[in-house]
Amino acid sequence: MKSLKPITITYSNIQYVSFRFAFFAIFWAGPVAQMYKLFYIAYAVCMIVTLFLAIAGKLNIGKVFRREILLFIFFIYLLISCTWASFPETTIVAWVVDSIYLFIFIMAYIMAVNNDINRLARVFESIPYAVIIFTSWAMYNFGVVRQEVYGEATQLGSSSSTMGIYLAASLPFLIWRYHRNHSLFAAVKIVVAIGMQFIFQSRATLVASFIVFMATWYSLAPQKSRVLVSLFRMTIFLSSAFVVLMIFEQGREFLQKSAERFGMGMELSFFDAESALSSHPTERVDLDRRLMWLTTYNCFIENILLGVGYMNIGQIFLDNYGWFVVSHGIISTLFGETGLIGAGIFFGILTKYFYSVSCSIAECKTREESEFPKICCCSMLCIIFVGLFHQILQDQLFYTLLAVGFGLRDRLKLGLVISGHG
16 A cells, blocks of 8 residues: 655645645635635735744845846835825725735745746646635525626625636646646546536626636647647537536526627627616616726826826726726726826837847756646736736736746746746
8 A cells, every 4th residue: 555645844845735725715615715814814824934933044035136137126016106106095995905915926026937837737727626616605695696786896706707707717727637648637627627617607607607618728839830739629629618518407507698698798888888877777788887897988088197096996987977987997997097107118028028038948958848738828818908908917817827827937047947847
């Protein structure tokens, strides 16, 4: 009988365990701790471990600050925006909460440089499990996954759109694992990740899933047959997810509701959004989003250079229309709340990210080694696409992917390979 290996308590293991705990706190928030109590406990643990590693000399935070100075400048700018914000208290509170993501970024960055790449991949590959647990809890407690009541917040502790974003962003890692070992278990996780999108009924994340699916297979497939392989794989996995949902009555219900949401279309015009306020609730297609874009436009015109202050558009929206809606997407947050200066800094961060990943791909010695940076790039493209319609700047997923992309380049500079077998 094969004996079990003892758990070795190392700095690397402590960091990995605490990172996973913090990363998945958003899924445990509902089932375990009711809303976000555990979420903040997880980040407190993450902060303590990060500081502990720094004090122990295992983590050079100063080096991270110097290398990724643009990100820290961006966070400082968000805080400074309280000086001209319409609601400075809102900006300060939001910044204090969001600054916790810097600790996730630092830990993910160091993990990408020093840890086994398989460990990072498993974090993303575990997302379908977490989503299933979270959704099962929501179904059991509320009987619904998506709350359709107009103007009310979701009861899930985290929105169905957020769950859809996590699933879409995990697809490249799931596909990469299947591409490596062709296991049935890996294939099942891909089917689950696609099928769950129909349950959440988010149009943006469903479209993003299809796009990122094609992009990932295209980047991994042999040069000559990329398009055919991508189309064939997508057909197989999409059909499998469709068949599984059709077996169950509730699955057929979700498919029907998803078709209805796509049948509604997506209204993108926003200058005439206020005229829809007098219409029947069932006729208000994307009204929240359109009114948010209108509010963003007015705020941007009011202060093109600086914006109206971080996280202030939601409060301005509340004053104007009587209910609260967070900024819908990075366009609203960046241009409306941080102006051209904040948007310029942020796009500088993204430019550096894709440059770093491109350099990592070019510096890899083998095709297999270059696959991991490629799927990181696909996942980030997915996040940015969904971010046009949903808030991503207040999510650890974005900062984790950002850190991994930056960290891989430094990993190669240190002469470490980007492995990922198994």
